[in-house]
Amino acid sequence: MDVSVFGTGYVGLIQAAALADVGHRVLCVDIDPNKIRQLQQAVPPISEPGLSGTLEENIKDGRLLFTTQASDAVAHAELIFIAVGTPADEDGSADLSHVLAVTRQIASCMNADRTLIIKSTVPVGTADQVTAAARHELDRRGLEQLNVRVVSNPEFLKEGSALADCMRPDRIIVGTTDEEARNQLSELYAPFCRNHEKLMFMDNRSAELTKYAANAMLATRISFMNELANLTELLGADIEAVRKGIGSDPRIGYHFIYPGCGFGGSCFPKDLRALLHTAEHNGMPLRLLRSVTDVNDSQRHILFSKLRAYFPNGFADKKIAVWGLAFKPNTDDMREAPSRYLMEALWQEGATVHAFDPEAMSECRRLYGYRDDLHLCATRDDTLEDADALVICTEWKNFRVVDFEVLADKLRSRVIVDGRNLYNPEHVAAAGLHYSGIGLRRIAPEVSTQ
Numbered sequence: 001m002d003v004s005v006f007g008t009g010y011v012g013l014i015q016a017a018a019l020a021d022v023g024h025r026v027l028c029v030d031i032d033p034n035k036i037r038q039l040q041q042a043v044p045p046i047s048e049p050g051l052s053g054t055l056e057e058n059i060k061d062g063r064l065l066f067t068t069q070a071s072d073a074v075a076h077a078e079l080i081f082i083a084v085g086t087p088a089d090e091d092g093s094a095d096l097s098h099v100l101a102v103t104r105q106i107a108s109c110m111n112a113d114r115t116l117i118i119k120s121t122v123p124v125g126t127a128d129q130v131t132a133a134a135r136h137e138l139d140r141r142g143l144e145q146l147n148v149r150v151v152s153n154p155e156f157l158k159e160g161s162a163l164a165d166c167m168r169p170d171r172i173i174v175g176t177t178d179e180e181a182r183n184q185l186s187e188l189y190a191p192f193c194r195n196h197e198k199l200m201f202m203d204n205r206s207a208e209l210t211k212y213a214a215n216a217m218l219a220t221r222i223s224f225m226n227e228l229a230n231l232t233e234l235l236g237a238d239i240e241a242v243r244k245g246i247g248s249d250p251r252i253g254y255h256f257i258y259p260g261c262g263f264g265g266s267c268f269p270k271d272l273r274a275l276l277h278t279a280e281h282n283g284m285p286l287r288l289l290r291s292v293t294d295v296n297d298s299q300r301h302i303l304f305s306k307l308r309a310y311f312p313n314g315f316a317d318k319k320i321a322v323w324g325l326a327f328k329p330n331t332d333d334m335r336e337a338p339s340r341y342l343m344e345a346l347w348q349e350g351a352t353v354h355a356f357d358p359e360a361m362s363e364c365r366r367l368y369g370y371r372d373d374l375h376l377c378a379t380r381d382d383t384l385e386d387a388d389a390l391v392i393c394t395e396w397k398n399f400r401v402v403d404f405e406v407l408a409d410k411l412r413s414r415v416i417v418d419g420r421n422l423y424n425p426e427h428v429a430a431a432g433l434h435y436s437g438i439g440l441r442r443i444a445p446e447v448s449t450q
């Protein structure tokens with residue numbers, strides 16, 4: 001099938017690559033000419049496993065094209081994805097200006113029936129607004145006879161495994177009551193349903209809410225475990241033992257019950273705020289989800305709080321090694337990442353940060369520029385030179401195995417604060433290191449650190 005995609009951000013580009021990879025002919029449009037030139041050379045603007053090779057292969061085979069011309073994209077396909085950003089407004093609501101602007105632009109170029117597929121994460125009722133905006137533009141042009149079908153098709157991608165998620169989805173949610181649109185989406189997604197049927201059809205509003213509800217549930221599990229971990233420390237218990245104990249219950253399972261230093265990224269924080277705004281706007285405050293966000297807001301500062309306990313006299317002239325800048329592994333995304341809250345607190349206290357991340361170094365430089373109190377190091381071990389303490393913010397694989405004897409020798413205060421519970425506290429203590437995880441029992445170092 002011929003498909004067009006408006007927006008080459010994270011969602012749009014991943015969706016386009018996956019559709020092209022199964023044989024559809026996809027034309028992507030974006031207003032940024034530099035980005036389009038980069039994509040035409042198969043250079044993705046984001047870090048995502050497998051994406052570069054998929055782009056290169058499908059561009060070479062002519063199934064994936066890029067343009068800045070909206071009219072070309074509208075003429076190319078009857079199925080048009082809208083995958084532009086919906087940033088949060090000051091009140092937490094989702095800003096639909098880009099979605100509605102693209103809708104009007106598509107309608108201004110339409111000379112035949114089209115099906116608009118909303119891939120952007122949007123609040124309940126957006127499909128109605130998109131339909132109204134498109135109809136208004138068509139009516140203004142005197143094209144009342146043209147049919148515009150609007151489908152809600154939310155994404156459920158995890159950064160770091162987004163392309164794999166898109167190629168092998170757990171489910172495909174489609175919101176529409178239009179029979180023709182249903183047939184079109186069934187044909188479009190048929191290659192992804194070969195083993196078993198993954199399409200779930202429902203009305204638009206239910207589809208829109210499903211996206212927010214899924215992220216809200218996952219965020220709730222994370223905040224629950226983080227709050228429980230903080231209590232576990234006070235009680236002298238071990239959150240890892242508790243996690244295994246409750247995770248073995250099939251009604252609970254192990255997914256998203258790992259304690260840590262708070263969730264970040266582009267989805268959970270923004271989607272929770274948007275859902276809370278929608279609920280309050282309709283006169284029904286969501287007290288549980290408000291607590292979920294409050295817990296996460298507090299958890300973002302736990303790394304700094306734990307570190308401060310080892311340095312009661314402050315951080316002036318202290319050098320802190322930071323492993324991990326991205327909000328999660330296998331991405332360069334630092335939006336609302338725990339590392340940012342830690343580093344900014346350290347800088348305010350006069351500390352210098354020596355940081356390393358396998359993917360997010362350029363993004364960190366873009367965010368913070370060149371400053372005397374930030375040193376981006378070539379390797380994880382380079383961060384340890386003359387460092388007073390080590391803080392782990394992201395659970396990258398190459399942080400999992402370390403020589404604790406070397407760390408004890410390198411770190412002047414022999415302090416490790418681990419926001420991801422990567423290590424066995426007994427092994428760390430045996431090397432003479434002070435180790436503080438999330439919800440883990442404190443074990444005194446076996447070697448004096450005085």
